[in-house]
Amino acid sequence: MLAAIWAQDEAGLIGKQEHLPWHLPSDLKFFKQMTESNTLIMGRRTFEGMGGRPLPNRKTIVLTRDLTYQAQGVDVMHTLDDVLAYEKEFEGITFVAGGSMIYEEFLPYCTVLYRTLIHHTFEGDTYFPTVDWTQWSLINLSEGEQDEKNLYPFQFETYHRRNQSEQ
Structure with missing residues (x-):
């Protein structure tokens, strides 16, 4: 199964200079719980923005056009088709985890979306691509619980792609 997972603000912002524009520990915990023992797909810039090291207990695939790119502890793939072939054989969930161009490329193939919506606006430079929400059902x-560590109100949302007959 191919799923996208991300956090965004009210305006669709997802990044600022290759990093998250906010600190929301509850969302990081959710991301960890959802993705552990599964696979993460991300672009090179997202991977390097996370420190250039794979997250523990997950397989990481870095998608890049750079045919010479190498990074320790990850698989490097160069095409959408390479990733889709991997995803068909993988028993668990393959999570698309950024950045914006990677989300846009994979959205048509995702069957589930996991979005953390932060009820605040931030400054940044990277936005989630436009989603045709008529193709999705909120399930x-x-x-999220706002507290001294999670300063902004937020919610976790899960969407499943609608069948053609539901649209």
């Missing part, structure tokens, strides 16, 4: 929504 779960839970409010």
Whole structure:
């Protein structure tokens, strides 16, 4: 199964200079819980923005056009088709984890979306691509707990792609 996972602000912002524009520990915990023992797909800049090292207990695939790119502890792939072939054989969930161009390329193939919506606006330079929400059904929504470590109100949302007959 191919799924996208991301956090965004009210304006769709997802990044600032290759980093998250906010600190939201509850979202990081959610990301960890969802992606552990599964596969992450990300672009080279997203991977390097995370420190250039794979996250523990996950397989990481870095998608790049650079045919000479190498990084320790990850698989490097160069085409959408390479990743889709991998995803068909993988038993778990293959999560698309950024950046914006990678999300845009893979959205048509995703069957599930996991979005953390932060009820605040931030400054940044990278936005999630436009989603045709008529193709998706919200199947779960839970409010995140705002506290001294999680300063902004937020919610976790799960969407499943609708069948053609539902659209």
